[in-house]
Amino acid sequence: MPQDSLEASPSPRKRTRAGAPRRATVPQILNAAEWTFGTRGLKGTRLEDIAKVCDIPKGNILYYFGSKEDLYNATLSRLLDVWLTDADHWLSSDKDPLDGLRGYIEAKIAFSRARPEGSRLFAQEVLSGGHMVQDFLRGELRAHVARHVAIFLEWQAKGIMAPIDPTHLLFLLWSGTQAYADMQVQYEAVLDRTPLTDGDYETAVTTLMTLVRPLFSQPASGALEADENKTLKRSL
Amino acid sequence: MPQDSLEASPSPRKRTRAGAPRRATVPQILNAAEWTFGTRGLKGTRLEDIAKVCDIPKGNILYYFGSKEDLYNATLSRLLDVWLTDADHWLSSDKDPLDGLRGYIEAKIAFSRARPEGSRLFAQEVLSGGHMVQDFLRGELRAHVARHVAIFLEWQAKGIMAPIDPTHLLFLLWSGTQAYADMQVQYEAVLDRTPLTDGDYETAVTTLMTLVRPLFSQPASGALEADENKTLKRSL
DNA sequence: GTCTATATGAAGATAGAC
DNA sequence: GTCTATCTTCATATAGAC
Known part of the structure; x- marks a missing residue:
């Protein structure tokens, strides 16, 4: 769970069995974010663009990740994990x-x-x-x-x-x-x-x-x- | 005058001897723009940042170049000119x-x-x-x-x-x-x-x-x- | 011809509804 | 726990002053 490390998850205290939408949505958002951040940059990316790809309202992204920058960091860190191990x-x-x-x-x-x-x-x-x-x-x-x-x-x-x-x-x-x-x-x-x-x-x-x-x-x-x-x- | 080609110069009809500030300012803006666009990207750059480097009001930039995008293009085209000839x-x-x-x-x-x-x-x-x-x-x-x-x-x-x-x-x-x-x-x-x-x-x-x-x-x-x-x- | 005050619009974040 | 309407900020561009 590399991508969870930087994720601002809102108090996952009690081991709830809910979060089915979460488990589906979060990786989807990260994928879309990698694409969009990669081609348009941090400033050039609008949260709405990412939301549109995932077919969710843009507010949800800020619900799952605290801010645009947090999402950016989460996307980066997930990427770096794969990177080195891949060719190492x-x-x-x-x-x-x-x-x-x-x-x-x-x-x-x-x-x-x-x-x-x-x-x-x-x-x-x-x-x-x-x-x-x-x-x-x-x-x-x-x-x-x-x-x-x-x-x-x-x-x-x-x-x-x-x-x-x-x-x-x-x-x-x-x-x-x-x-x-x-x-x-x-x-x-x-x-x-x-x-x-x-x-x-x-x-x-x-x-x-x-x-x-x-x-x-x-x-x-x-x-x-x-x-x-x-x-x-x-x-x- | 490679950089003038893309510049939206406001009707330089009569060969005015004015434009002394212009001749000094325009290259200065282009230099600052190359720096800022290069490190922050198109979207990441604020005209005010460029203005501050040149120590001019940000409005002036839009006076000399029609828009942010026009300035970006002018900066790029000046760069590409140097590029190929340099190593060719x-x-x-x-x-x-x-x-x-x-x-x-x-x-x-x-x-x-x-x-x-x-x-x-x-x-x-x-x-x-x-x-x-x-x-x-x-x-x-x-x-x-x-x-x-x-x-x-x-x-x-x-x-x-x-x-x-x-x-x-x-x-x-x-x-x-x-x-x-x-x-x-x-x-x-x-x-x-x-x-x-x-x-x-x-x-x-x-x-x-x-x-x-x-x-x-x-x-x-x-x-x-x-x-x-x-x-x-x-x-x- | 040069510069500045203001309007307009867009995008991120918040607070509150479901 | 999940989603949406609204607020606020901020940067570009315009229109008008000097």
Whole structure:
């Protein structure tokens, strides 16, 4: 029940069996809120818009959540919960690096495709200064980064990964994958396709993998095709 | 006078020598608007905020620009003008690919650093559906992409560039560089530095170059350092 | 041509009905 | 416990003063 943590629930004292409408409505509101906040921002969103999507009177939203800002926070926190856990387990020091990275990249791209509004919501928030997610950024996210950086460093210590700044590499993986949600309309306009196709998202993964692969190559398989006749052993 | 194109100037019929306050005030307003719109979005921005920065009464803004939306459009269009021209000349088929790419990447990062609000303004706009920049996306930007893609394809035809999707590679260059403006607070939180240092931005460039370099390697210089003793000639 | 006081409208929150 | 009518605030835009 991650989303309940921030919810201003009006005294759920006695374990009432009522609240059937509540259990149905609250997640519905959160979904609609994620969509609307993600595309229109906090200020750009009217509670009535969310209400209309849910087909409920706008007052009800303020009944379930105390205020517009509270709803915004609840929506954000539900999102952040999914986020990290989703891609976190892909990278570990014992797995094959390239397999792990491919899984990570595919997971991030899949998220951008499946829940673009979520990605956009977070982007909107960070873009606007990220005041609502300061704790998250300085806490959970920093820990998440530290874990992944440690893995990269381990690989580099073992000599199986090229010397590249681990943190900035992560930044590039984030931005490259999330942009397929955040900059979606830009990409659609450039590619002249709405929506983007399966093939487009596959190409996205392939392109990222092509850039990442040489970091692990002995020496550089895949950079140029049809070229397997080269020195395959490295100095280590 | 790019910004005048969208400006609702009230009948500048007779070539009046007045407008001295105008010439001083209008750019000032546009600068303040770029900042405010970029960090708070269209809806999140109050004309009074912009007015306060410029130290003028808020009514004046509506005098110079017809409406809030008109000011927003003017701000956007001034930004887009700078944008493409800025990095456009770095890539050309006769230059050395890696030099060109380094120039391009450095220019984009420099822009992210020098004018982060501008980058954020554009990001906000695209994130929100990009309705105000549809023409730009489907016109100038698409042409810009076509030019660069053509160069990449030429390099690939010559066999000096690895087979990677040119458009998606561009996407990654954009997202990777712009994120240093758009996701600035996130990066600052992760790196625990505010603001980011010269070194951080240098590392950003280096990291991107490390990923891009193998695309042009004979066969893969730079992927792992201290390893210049390998086959330097390719099959072509 | 430049600036200011006022009107108009919209959206969030509250209090009270069911 | 759930929902709705009303209040209040606040920001844009207008009209008119200087």
